[in-house]
Amino acid sequence: MTRVNPIESAEAREGRRNRAIVIGAGLGGLAAAMRLGAKGYRVTVIDKLDVPGGRGSAIWQDGHRFDLGPTIVTVPQLYRELWRACARDFDADVTLKALDPFYEIRWPDGTRFVAQQDTEKLRAEVAQLAPGDLAGFDRFLKDSAKRYWFGFEDLGRRSMHQLWELIKVLPTFARLRADRSVYAHAARRVKDEKLRMALSFHPLFIGGDPLHVTSMYILVAYLEKEFGVHYAVGGLAAMARAMGNVIEDQGGTLLMDTEVDEIVVRNDAVTGVRLASGLEMGADIVVSNADSGHTYNSLLRAHRRRRWTPKRLARTRYSMSLFVWYFGTRDTVGYWQDVGHHTILNGPRYTGLLKDIFVKGKLCDDMSLYVHRPSVTDPTVAPEGDDTFYVLSPVPHLGHENGVDWAAEEPRYKAKMLRVLEEQLLPGVGERISTEVIFTPETFRDRYLSPHGAGFSIEPRILQSAWFRPHNVSEEVKGLYLVGAGTHPGAGVPGVISTAEVLSKLVPDAEVVT
Structure with missing residues (x-):
């Protein structure tokens, strides 16, 4: 990827396309750059990391590839549509493998639930776990479909920056009981606590309680x-x-190992960005894929804001953070044969643990873990005969009053995690670990410039969603747009990719400037 300033040669031309700068090469920023390139803009993407992808990037160490963030692809038609908008074929560039079953959920007492695509097999899992809840489960699936078509395919694919757009859909929100929580809705449909967990834990994948x-x-x-x-x-x-x-291929540039220090504003309109090096780069529009809190508090620090003030952002509820242990194991192909690509290990508590993480900001001795073992699907992630793992535990973000000293806590928490893994999933794994990387909330703060080290930006509560979320088109500065998890629809990779689609409907086609 290019690591030089691309602007001088472009500006030297007598006639040029409109210039766009995208801050951040996360998946939202890359999708935005693709959309802008398709609209005729000359795009420069700037990121402080050395590889593109943001939270979706990877680290290569001792022959292992550690995928740092998202591990699955859902709604693949979103990506095919994105590539098609650029006159490209997604399937010629990216190979997808369907996973079925999707994941296995395990409880400390040995109970298991296998999530899969076939409806009858899935109903059989429910019947085995909670036979009295089968009718309620069927109703839950119908509820889910209604909310998908309204919440994702309708609201999630158009801008919600105008209050009138919110007012128009309030009756539908009321009818679908959007005021009710995910867990509360599951509890109304099924009685078994384990099944309630299996139907309600998904917001944790997008940073929500x-x-x-x-x-x-x-x-x-x-x-x-x-x-x-x-x-x-x-x-x-x-x-x-x-x-x-x-x-x-569109003529754009990825400028890696480069940090944007400030969005430059003159006469209430963006004129470009200033890099940490002091170099100023001009642009007709700026798109920020940085966290929305970082965008407004840091990148726009010299500009007076009317809505997204420091005081308002201080009241914003952010997602939880994460403790992630990436490790490789040697000579373990054939070990742990009942452990698939994705496993969720529940701790002894569910709702109590959630309250400790999100409300009390308390780091607990018990934990629930998400275990990713990609080497069972993709052997290229590890040397021959070895395995690659990533084990994630939700933990409080850094913004709580009773903050955690992670420098002291990291080895203790890893030891607790190892004990859970060996007792419940991977016996003897500690003796097989050959290499490792650990991310704490402080890593998320420093690596991704995430406020409070939050793993997923702003939490998607009802009063932090749609119109209430930072808008795709900024009301603070003309020519500034936002994409990524902290804006609408945000949260989760499909939502992040959709922010770029919304952006493309707000930004006019590029013009040739002479």
């Missing part, structure tokens, strides 16, 4: 069943590289 996130997000159950769960060969990092290739 199932006890408070709007029930609109039960749409994930339909989304998974209808379109499947897929793995991108090479990980999301391979998809990010493919996106970067499209941008460069």
Whole structure:
């Protein structure tokens, strides 16, 4: 990827296309750059990391590839539409493998639930876990479908920056009981606590508390069943590289290892950005894929804001953070044969643990874990005969009053995590670990410039969604747009990709400037 300033040669031309700068090469920023390139803009994407992908990037160490963030692809038609808008074929650039079953959920008492696409097999899982809840489960799936078509295909694919757009849909929100939480909705449909967990935990994948996130997000159950769960060969990092290739083929540039310090504003309109090096780069529009809190508090610090003031952002509820342990194991192919690509290990508590993480900001001794073992699907992630793992535990973000000293806590928390893994899923794994990387909330703060080290930006509660969320077109500065998890529809990779689609409907086609 290019690591030089691309602007001088472009400005030297007598006639040039409108210039766009995209801050951040996360999946939202890359998708935005592709959309802008298709509209005729000369696009420069700037990112402080050395590889594209943001949270969807990877680290290569000792022959292992550690996928740092998202591990699955859902709603694959979104990506095909994105590539098609750029006159490209997604399937020629990216290989997807369908995963079925999707994942297995395990409880400490040995109970298991296998999520899968086939409806009758899935109903059989429910009947085995909670036979009295089968009718309620069927109703839950119908509820999920209604919310998908309204919340994702309708609201999620258009801008919600005008208050009138919110007012128009309030009756539908009321009818679908968007005020009810995901967990509360599951509890109204089924009685078994384990099944309630299996139907309500999905907001954790997008940084939300199932006890408070709007029930609109039960749409994930339909989304998974209808379109499947897929793995991108090479990980999301391979998809990010493919996106970067499209941008460069369009005439755009990826400027890596480069940090934007400030968005430059003159007469209430963006004129470009200033880099940490002091170099100023001009642009006709600026798109920020940085966290919306970082965008307004840091990148626009010299500009007076009317809505997204420091005081308002201080009241914003952010997602939880994450403790992620990436490790490789040696000579373990054939070990742990009942452990698939995705496993969720529940701790002894569910609602109590959620309250500790999201409300009390308390780091607990017990934990629930998400275990990713991509080497069972993609052997290129590890040396021959070895395995690659990533184990994630939701933890409080750094903004709580009783903050955690992660420098002291990291080895203790890893030891607790290892004990859970060995007791419940991977006996003897500690003796097989050959290499490792650990991310704490402080890593998320420093690597991704995420406020409070939040793993997923602003939490998608009902009063932090749609019109209430930072808008795709900024009301603070003319020519500034936002994409990514912190804007609408945000939260989750499909939502992040959709922010770029919304952006393309707001930004006019490029003109030739002479």
